[in-house]
Amino acid sequence: MRNTKTQFESAAPSVYYSLRRTYRTVRGWYEALLPDRWLVERLYRRYNGFRPDLHNPKDLSEKILWLTLNRMTPFHRRCADKVAVRRVVAERVGPEVLIPLFQVINNLDDLRPDRIEAEAFVIKASHDNGSTFICHDRREFDWDRVRSLL
Numbered sequence: 001m002r003n004t005k006t007q008f009e010s011a012a013p014s015v016y017y018s019l020r021r022t023y024r025t026v027r028g029w030y031e032a033l034l035p036d037r038w039l040v041e042r043l044y045r046r047y048n049g050f051r052p053d054l055h056n057p058k059d060l061s062e063k064i065l066w067l068t069l070n071r072m073t074p075f076h077r078r079c080a081d082k083v084a085v086r087r088v089v090a091e092r093v094g095p096e097v098l099i100p101l102f103q104v105i106n107n108l109d110d111l112r113p114d115r116i117e118a119e120a121f122v123i124k125a126s127h128d129n130g131s132t133f134i135c136h137d138r139r140e141f142d143w144d145r146v147r148s149l150l
Contacts, residue, residue: 017148040065082126108147113138125150 037054044052044065057063067076078084083104090098102116104126111123119138123146125131131150135141 014148021148037069040069082124108150111143111147111150113141113143123150 041051041054044061048061052062052065054062054066054069057066075088078088086098086101102118102121103110105111116138121135121138123133123135133146133149
């Protein structure tokens, strides 16, 4: 298999990840200044190839976007939070349907191998989607890489 890393990535991975994190931070600041409706339409178009019809939503994703922009209640906000929704599910359905939760941290320094006893586990960030790291064997897990990507 051919090495797909660029020359910059292979020469200085820590610099590459640092620049990538800085870019994501600056992009987040920029997007925070934009109106919500414009940003939602832009992201929807990027991922789906067409603009959402928020005046007359027809499919589920358009209806969810419309609700997000127009009728966000405290209950909706609780359900959007990966940690807080666990309490809602436990109250309404029962705690037996929840996947075991080992740890919730607010600081990346608290993400250490000695704090998790399981051999296989999943690390998920609650501040975004897509930041999911699956560990099948804790001895081969790259903790520093996970910390740099979160």
